[in-house]
Amino acid sequence: MSVENVTERPVPTVADLEAEGDVAADFLEELLDIADIDGDLNLDVRQGRAYVSVEAEGDGIELLSAPDTVQALQELTRLAVQSKTGSFSRLILDIGGSRDARRRQLERLVDAAVVKLDEGASQASLPAMSSYERKLVHDIVADRGLTSESYGEGVDRHTVIRRR
Missing domain, CATH: 3.30.300.20 (K homology (KH) domain)
Structure with missing residues (x-):
């Protein structure tokens, strides 16, 4: 081979x-x-x-x-x-201004995920999104002192957020 x-x-x-x-x-x-x-x-x-x-x-x-x-x-x-x-x-x-509006939406999604983590969840999954949006999410998550990874393939690829 x-x-x-x-x-x-x-x-x-x-x-x-x-x-x-x-x-x-x-x-x-x-x-x-x-x-x-x-x-x-x-x-x-x-x-x-x-x-x-x-x-x-x-x-x-x-x-x-x-x-x-x-x-x-x-x-x-x-x-x-x-x-x-x-x-x-x-x-x-x-x-x-659609990109700024979308970034604000993603920030709200991350904030909701952080609430789940604060309530005791070990991780919080976000919906599937484009690679550009996932990159924005990774940046937002890092700014909040958390970690994130992307999982899945193609249109199902999504981000999972965890505490460090």
Whole structure:
């Protein structure tokens, strides 16, 4: 039996990530035009990822900023970037402050889990979520002086919180 060599993806440079953000912005501008939504796009590089935020006002942006919609649009945008650049994208999309709103929701989930631990539970499991959301949860948990690990596969992957 042979073992295949697993090669890691090269770490993208800031210039690569900025180019990725530009491709994503072009895609999103076309999408917003089709939806007849006026919006401003902001591009940034954060923690080794291209970060694109869409700021707009009105009913259209409220519909687009729903968590499941943001996740779906992020995946479509990543695919558009990958199609154009030939490279895998870990781009983060924020629409109308949806990422900050989701972080606040995750903080409340962690706080509820901490209450369970305070009441004597040995661990508290959170619902399944995306890798980005799990990373946010791990950061929130660490800030509260607890430990966390992810378990499960695919769409069932979730985080378990414990005391140190």
